[in-house]
Amino acid sequence: MRLIFATSIAIACCLALACVAGAEEKLAGRATGAAPRQVKIGNGSGALHYPDAQKALDLRPGDTVYIAAGTYSGFSLGNLAGSAAAPITVTCDPQAVFTTETPQPNEFPNIAHVRFESFRYENYKSTVMHITGASHDLLFKNFHITNATGYSFHIYDAAKVFNGTRESTFYNFKWENVDFDRKTNGAAISSSDYAPVSNLKSVLLDFEITRCTFKNFDNAALAFPVIGLDKCFNLQVHECTFSDIGMAASPIGHNVCICGSGYFKVYNNKFTRQWANDVRNWPMKLNALGYGGADAVNRFYNNISWEKRKYPMYEHNVVPQADLDKSSGYFSRTSSEICFNTLYRSRKAADSKSPYCGQLVDVYSPGVTIRHNLIVAPEADAPFDPRQNYVYHLGSGPQPDLVVENNLVFETPAQAGLVDTVEFVPSQSSPARDAATGRVEYITKDHYNHDRYQGAAADVGAVESPDTEK
Numbered sequence: 001m002r003l004i005f006a007t008s009i010a011i012a013c014c015l016a017l018a019c020v021a022g023a024e025e026k027l028a029g030r031a032t033g034a035a036p037r038q039v040k041i042g043n044g045s046g047a048l049h050y051p052d053a054q055k056a057l058d059l060r061p062g063d064t065v066y067i068a069a070g071t072y073s074g075f076s077l078g079n080l081a082g083s084a085a086a087p088i089t090v091t092c093d094p095q096a097v098f099t100t101e102t103p104q105p106n107e108f109p110n111i112a113h114v115r116f117e118s119f120r121y122e123n124y125k126s127t128v129m130h131i132t133g134a135s136h137d138l139l140f141k142n143f144h145i146t147n148a149t150g151y152s153f154h155i156y157d158a159a160k161v162f163n164g165t166r167e168s169t170f171y172n173f174k175w176e177n178v179d180f181d182r183k184t185n186g187a188a189i190s191s192s193d194y195a196p197v198s199n200l201k202s203v204l205l206d207f208e209i210t211r212c213t214f215k216n217f218d219n220a221a222l223a224f225p226v227i228g229l230d231k232c233f234n235l236q237v238h239e240c241t242f243s244d245i246g247m248a249a250s251p252i253g254h255n256v257c258i259c260g261s262g263y264f265k266v267y268n269n270k271f272t273r274q275w276a277n278d279v280r281n282w283p284m285k286l287n288a289l290g291y292g293g294a295d296a297v298n299r300f301y302n303n304i305s306w307e308k309r310k311y312p313m314y315e316h317n318v319v320p321q322a323d324l325d326k327s328s329g330y331f332s333r334t335s336s337e338i339c340f341n342t343l344y345r346s347r348k349a350a351d352s353k354s355p356y357c358g359q360l361v362d363v364y365s366p367g368v369t370i371r372h373n374l375i376v377a378p379e380a381d382a383p384f385d386p387r388q389n390y391v392y393h394l395g396s397g398p399q400p401d402l403v404v405e406n407n408l409v410f411e412t413p414a415q416a417g418l419v420d421t422v423e424f425v426p427s428q429s430s431p432a433r434d435a436a437t438g439r440v441e442y443i444t445k446d447h448y449n450h451d452r453y454q455g456a457a458a459d460v461g462a463v464e465s466p467d468t469e470k
């Protein structure tokens, strides 16, 4: 990336920064085809407020906005569009940090083809970004958010109601290498409005969250998920780590890592010491724009979960028929496929006020397939009972279209033949080795992105052991 600082602009900018709060470059309109440039904003303190950024900063596709070193309370940026070929980048000096003890507006209306990179929020008692309007094709990369409260990324606009067009949705959002550490009272990434799914407000398409870490979440009063996305179709969460996700006392001690309605692809993640479900999904597909076909199903695979407390890894919930009936035919139920996961040492929640249920999957509605999962030392706080079903729990009675095949349960890691409970690799003599049958066509790699089908067959569980015969 070129960092262009026309000399005269840079000098003007530096002079302005010396004396004017929130200084910015004011430039005459540039000729079409002008080289991309960098625009520096911020004078080291205060809130950065650019509700009409394109015009105010004279930005064109390919340009970069650079936030100067300093300590800022908030950042708002609206009405800004790059292009698919030349997105606009908004980035920070390594010595720039955002901190606040009071909620900030931080509004981001109508932003498209913008990449936000290298942001640091510390002791941030506010929403980081509230995204509204005609916003799409956004990247959030290399964020470090510590000791934050509230919704950090809140993508929600009550005025945005789905009418069958892509333009009436939020689409193509991606978070990459975004780290959260210490978080209370609000989801990290959320669209939830707690309204019925049928209201068609703020439909989300093609969201991706990858290589992010979420740790030390502790919601004191209400149970907030880590990621809470409703009416979200084709959410992909992969290669993320969730750890030490805390409890809420009300109504019962629980939490959720990834929660919402729609259909999600959740794979190659690690979950540990979380109170409750890794995924709790209200399964729906969208009968429009290509989100209602054969791939419009939930897929949860190659995940490892250990020291999980209270609830199953995956919960397939039920969308109320009344909500589907009110969705103008746009929403209908879909299924879930839970394959090749490893579950180790699920545990009771010490302060839980409701029954403990530590199976792999909680099934509340039809259409669940559970294959090739490895369960080791289930319910670590209770004696192992070989007659118990540790694979699935029927939370509201028997369900049709339930397929359960070839899952393995062992009392101890030694019996499962795991090399260790750090990497969870089956040893050469493990009964999980080559114990899968056939192939799941969309699963070609294991948890560590090694070939899924080594040796005579795939191994049961998230990790494929190396084929030493090669």
Ligand SMILES: [Ca+2]
Residues within 6 Å of the ligand: 433, 434, 435, 453, 454, 455, 456, 457, 458, 459, 464, 465
């Ligand atoms: Ca194998």
